[in-house]
Amino acid sequence: MKLKDPGPTIAEAKARGIERISVRGFERRDHEDVKSALREHFASCGRITDITIWFRQTVANIYFVGEGAADKALKLDGSVVAAGGWKVSAEPYPFSEERWIDVVVIRGYDYTSLSDSEVDVAVRDFLSSCGQVIQVMAIKRKGSIVAYIKGFFAGEKVVELNGSYLKGHKVAVTVLTTPFRNRRRITGRNALRIPHPGCE
Incomplete structure (x- = not known):
């Protein structure tokens, strides 16, 4: 499954007039239905390039x-979405000027018979449409793969790969997003939230 180009830098996004808002209010339901309803509801505010x-x-x-466009959209706060009936x-x-990376966790890919370099190539290819892959690590004792990726809303593109296939294996993909400035060592359950030093 290939997604669109990783997109512009934050500076380029601002130069091109790309703005964004965050929306809540819908329950867990079909994402395509929600996206369609939101496109219709916010159509008068400006050209919508993407909804994630x-x-x-x-x-x-x-x-x-x-x-x-974002200011116009914010004025619709509290309004009712006609297509969904929810407020x-x-x-x-x-957009933040800070540099962010995303920590991607991939489960379900059977890499036990592969070398580290083969896993690295496969995962980099799998994530290449989402952003710049910095590092790939196979955590063999947990049967998962961890990758560090950066790019213009790369994490939001990566989550769309959840449930897709990596070399014939259906994989579960989750993202842990961390501001790059946070270099404090964290141990235990949150260890994967540490940005890798090689991401500068």
Whole structure:
């Protein structure tokens, strides 16, 4: 499964007038239905380039092109989505100047007979349409793969790969997003949330 090009940098996004908001209010339901309803509801605010919904979440991010589009969209906070009958909660979600990376966890890919370099190539190819893959690590005792990726809303693109196939194996893909500035060592359950030093 290939997604669109990783997209522009934050500076390029601002130069091209890309803005975004965060939307809540819908229950867990078919994502395509929600996206269609949101496109219709926010159509008057500006040209919508993309809508992403995190896996198993009730939060959508809507991307617009056009100066002031996000401000117009925020005025619809509390309005009722005609196609869904639910009240929308719209919040600002501006782009940050901080550098972020995303930690991707892939489960379900049987790599036991492969070398580390073969796993690295396969995973980099799998994630290549989402952003720049910095590092790939196979955690053999847990049967999972961890990859560090950066790019313009790369994490949101990666979650769309959940349930797709990696070299014939249906995989579960989750994302742990961490601000790059956070270099504090974390141990235990949150160990995967540490940005790798090679990501600068």
